[in-house]
Amino acid sequence: MDQNQLKLAVANAAVDYSLTRIDQRSVIGIGTGSTANFFIDAIAAHRHKFAGTVASSSASEERLKALDIPVLELNSVAEITVYVDGADEINPQLQLIKGGGAALTREKIVAAVAREFVCIADQSKWVEHLGAFPLPVEVIPMARSYVARELLKLGGDPVWRDGVVTDNGNVIIDVHGLLPIAADGSLERAINQITGVVTNGLFALKPASLVLLGTDSGIQTHHC
Ligand code: 5RP
Secondary structure, three states, rough: OHHHHHHHHHHHHHHHHHHOOOOOOOOOOOOOHHHHHHHHHHHHOOOOOEEEOOOOOOOHHHHHHHOOOEEEEHHHOOEOOEEEOOOOEEEEOEEEOOOOOHHHHHHHHHHEEEEEEEEEEEEEOOOOOOOOOOEEEEOOOHHHHHHHHHHHHHHOOEEEEOOOOOOOOEEEEEEEEEEEEOOOOOHHHHHOOOEEEEEOOOEOOOOOOOOEEEEEEEEEEEEE
């Protein structure tokens, strides 16, 4: 199977799983990216089985609305039953690097509210140690150079993602050279302490609850 077929298979598996968790009052958190898009397309056939969705990006919101799937404001929602999203890297502790699509801050907010975070990915995202994929950091624009200097002090090699503006009006710095990232959450905390950082794409302190991984030999299920 090629990568897109694996993404489709895992998105379908996530729909089957979500249907076992939701009822008519449930709100589903929706991620961002190509794997999340397969999930959006597949959940559309079941749009009458839940109350609505919260989107982690404007792009996902548009796709949901085009398929007549209700999109709710997070501030009007008390709980998200299940949040389904992709990742750029996943380790065996189900910690993630996210933000390749620049939606990391809203993704982290939706993950914080969700009762369960189901991460869906093809097998290429599974790694022993996080950090080969450059870690995205969302930064207030005027703090860009200062934050880059502070990231250098933490041992990273910061690269401004030129031309990219997030849904929140901020910029992204991708931090290279961090492999291996320790699994203790210290780097996630340290980067978030830098003034001017909105958040970073490391999901180490609150990993995924469940990972569905599309592989050549079928869907693998990894629990926390
Ligand atoms: C967006 C993300 C995506 O989940 C991540 O980049 C994976 O994307 P894809 O499913 O296209 O491989 O974190 O900010």
